[in-house]
Amino acid sequence: MALLPRATLGAEPAKWEASFADGKIACVVVPQPGGAIPEILSPALTIAMKTTLEHLEPPPEQTTLTIYLEPPPPFYKRMRALFRVEAYARQSGDDIHVQPGQDPLKLTFRLGHELSHWLTLKTLGQRPPLWLDEGLANWLGAEAAATRARTLRQELKRPIPAGMEKHLFTLDELTSLKGYPRKPLALGAFYWQAEALARAIHRRLGDKEFQTYLRLLSQPQAPDWREPLRERWYFSDGDFAWLAGQIQPSSLPQ
Incomplete structure (x- = not known):
């Protein structure tokens, strides 16, 4: 338009x-x-x-x-x-x-x-x-x-931000952040990994269910991010291990 x-x-x-x-x-x-x-x-x-x-x-x-x-x-x-x-x-x-x-x-x-x-x-x-x-x-x-x-x-x-590899977060660290990292390379890693995690969850859930997940985590008393994935969509430990791998640059096609 x-x-x-x-x-x-x-x-x-x-x-x-x-x-x-x-x-x-x-x-x-x-x-x-x-x-x-x-x-x-x-x-x-x-x-x-x-x-x-x-x-x-x-x-x-x-x-x-x-x-x-x-x-x-x-x-x-x-x-x-x-x-x-x-x-x-x-x-x-x-x-x-x-x-x-x-x-x-x-x-x-x-x-x-x-x-x-x-x-x-x-x-x-x-x-x-x-x-x-x-x-x-x-x-x-x-x-x-x-x-x-x-x-x-x-x-x-x-391209992947240069030097990001030394500043990568684990899955638990990434999802626990309440504020933005102060160091530029850590900030670049945060944005890259957060996008990779959002994409990976959407890939598993699809558009409609991802919107449901987004609503659940946007409530005043939102549950832990893992809870609805386990209870509503039956994510296993293997699924969370897969998510942890998706936020690493090694997961990209060579």
Whole structure:
């Protein structure tokens, strides 16, 4: 679905709108003051939203998501951070603040990632455990970026973070984390392993049952992550050993 321009009054920049999920989600894109909405945003947002809605239920009531476009950080901040900002997004409530950059795949990934956080919280009312929240967001962001890559006849490349092997978590460590690791390599390992675990559980359960699992772990008094897998889906010790193997780089095809 393409974004549609909406006329505004006065000196305000033109806003663009789109609707998804049979009108349950209204999305408003607000450019920078005096700025324009870049062409790469419309397909990135459309693909990211549709990908997210393929795996997550829409909100129970009609809602509005506002996306604010922001300029990239000043040059000195990029130098201090030791990386070039190509696409960045952060979600807060019903707002997502985006620095679009110029890379359509990275923009689509970031939008898919933040839309997963937003839709999970909006639909379930509470975030699941950290590993599941971030693992699901990374997975859906990657799915969206892969779809965008196909439309551009490109290949999405996601190499394993260099040096991650020395910072890997065990299955128990990963699922027990309450906060983000502070060391960059450990943080990279966390995101990679959380995504691998979310993908592996989904592979065993399928879309519908995975959504049930997500709801169970997003309750105020959520059970331990293993409990519903054992009691509802009859996971054995062998199944959990398989999951432990799936979060190791050695599980990837050679």
